[in-house]
Amino acid sequence: RGFTGSLAYRERARQVLARGVSSSPRASQLPVAIVQASASGCRVTDVDGNEYLDYALGYGPLLLGHSPRPVIDAVRAELERGLRTGGVTSGEAELAERVAACLPSAEVTTFLSSGTEAVQLALRIARSHTGRHRVVKFRGHYHGWSDGMHVSNAPGSDALTTDGQDPLAVRNVISLDWGDLDGLHAVLDDTVAAVITEAAAVNAGCFEPDPGFLEGLREATERHGSLLVFDEVITGFRLGLAGAQGRYGVTPDLTVLGKVLGGGLPISAVTGSARAMEPVSSGRVLHRGTYNGNPVSVAAGNACLRYLSERADELYPDMERRGERLTDGIREAAARASAPLAVNRVGTCLQFFVSDRPLERLSDLVGLDKDATLAFSELLVERGVMTLPRGLMYLSVEHTDADIDTTIGAFESALGAFAG
Numbered sequence: 276r277g278f279t280g281s282l283a284y285r286e287r288a289r290q291v292l293a294r295g296v297s298s299s300p301r302a303s304q305l306p307v308a309i310v311q312a313s314a315s316g317c318r319v320t321d322v323d324g325n326e327y328l329d330y331a332l333g334y335g336p337l338l339l340g341h342s343p344r345p346v347i348d349a350v351r352a353e354l355e356r357g358l359r360t361g362g363v364t365s366g367e368a369e370l371a372e373r374v375a376a377c378l379p380s381a382e383v384t385t386f387l388s389s390g391t392e393a394v395q396l397a398l399r400i401a402r403s404h405t406g407r408h409r410v411v412k413f414r415g416h417y418h419g420w421s422d423g424m425h426v427s428n429a430p431g432s433d434a435l436t437t438d439g440q441d442p443l444a445v446r447n448v449i450s451l452d453w454g455d456l457d458g459l460h461a462v463l464d465d466t467v468a469a470v471i472t473e474a475a476a477v478n479a480g481c482f483e484p485d486p487g488f489l490e491g492l493r494e495a496t497e498r499h500g501s502l503l504v505f506d507e508v509i510t511g512f513r514l515g516l517a518g519a520q521g522r523y524g525v526t527p528d529l530t531v532l533g534k535v536l537g538g539g540l541p542i543s544a545v546t547g548s549a550r551a552m553e554p555v556s557s558g559r560v561l562h563r564g565t566y567n568g569n570p571v572s573v574a575a576g577n578a579c580l581r582y583l584s585e586r587a588d589e590l591y592p593d594m595e596r597r598g599e600r601l602t603d604g605i606r607e608a609a610a611r612a613s614a615p616l617a618v619n620r621v622g623t624c625l626q627f628f629v630s631d632r633p634l635e636r637l638s639d640l641v642g643l644d645k646d647a648t649l650a651f652s653e654l655l656v657e658r659g660v661m662t663l664p665r666g667l668m669y670l671s672v673e674h675t676d677a678d679i680d681t682t683i684g685a686f687e688s689a690l691g692a693f694a695g
């Protein structure tokens with residue numbers, strides 16, 4: 276495989292485009308710095324003509340793959356009606372109805388453009404509701420890149436995440452270890468407006484919640500009058516039509532959605548019961564944004580959720596089964612090669628780590644050498660399998676059993692090269 280076209284583009288782009296990309300993670304070494312020329316289903320072709328089985332899937336939104344006919348047709352039809360950016364358009368209520376039909380916690384919804392923004396709105400709603408100002412989050416969980424939430428993103432760390440971040444913005448954020456209910460009980464008081472969590476820790480490396488943990492969060496927040504916020508930007512419509520809350524049977528006050536909600540176009544949402552959403556419904560909490568609920572993204576979202584709703588009984592179990600086959604296949608290949616490769620899975624989200632010790636809980640990641648996993652992802656790219664460089668993989672409805680077999684073969688070959 277040659278990468279001269281991608282490398283030449285990166286050289287050119289760096290002259291005029293800061294770091295050559297438009298989002299920091301895309302600047303990682305191969306695989307994601309590959310310049311994509313076209314994509315179809317779960318396959319991407321780069322500017323050098325190399326083809327990849329894509330498990331990066333645009334960082335998660337492309338559950339229906341790169342070219343879902345219903346979404347693309349709906350977007351085309353919507354474009355023919357003119358852009359109408361910033362106007363009120365009739366698809367918005369339909370999308371809110373679809374969200375309410377899918378999620379146990381959803382009655383009233385409001386739309387934004389990115390997950391980062393939607394998290395901010397959810398926390399603002401929680402502060403308005405409670406008249407309190409502090410927020411509890413968990414180490415290793417990612418809730419977007421705003422000054423106020425871009426903290427303690429690594430397990431075992433309470434650090435700010437970027438140069439230039441306002442240190443005062445995180446003054447009211449309390450970071451705890453995920454699973455630590457005793458720690459939570461110790462900090463919950465009448466200053467805590469919200470507890471926010473990824474309901475399954477996908478960004479940190481695909482860890483399921485400990486049995487009883489989400490129930491414990493629900494009970495403790497209710498008792499202390501704080502709002503429980505599930506950040507389902509990744510898990511919404513991916514771990515099932517009802518997301519992580521449906522999978523684990525725990526209903527939060529507010530849910531943040533993004534990614535799959537738009538079928539690949541930018542849209543996010545905050546949703547909850549009519550009571551939980553009252554600060555926005557009443558106008559007490561301001562919610563602004565030129566592109567909020569833009570008709571093209573809304574049309575894509577409606578087409579995506581219609582497609583998923585009509586086929587949920589068949590699609591989700593099929594994807595789950597393929598996820599399990601892929602996980603088992605990689606584990607068996609690693610065992611045969613006596614290679615230190617661990618795999619975690621939550622539904623259609625997989626994470627491989629180069630690690631010679633078991634990684635059963637998020638806190639087991641403290642001190643893990645991330646470079647070895649990055650190097651392994653590069654070996655996979657050379658073999659036509661694209662993952663996120665940190666070892667996270669998403670499945671789509673387009674990945675077939677034959678694709679899974681091909682992928683396991685690529686892992687086997689990469690393991691051989693890794694050992695050598």
Ligand code: PMP
Nearest residue numbers: 389390391417418419506508509
């Ligand atoms: N929350 C979670 C759980 C996410 O995974 C992400 C994005 N990876 C975000 C929030 C931020 O979403 P966005 O990139 O759309 O701002």
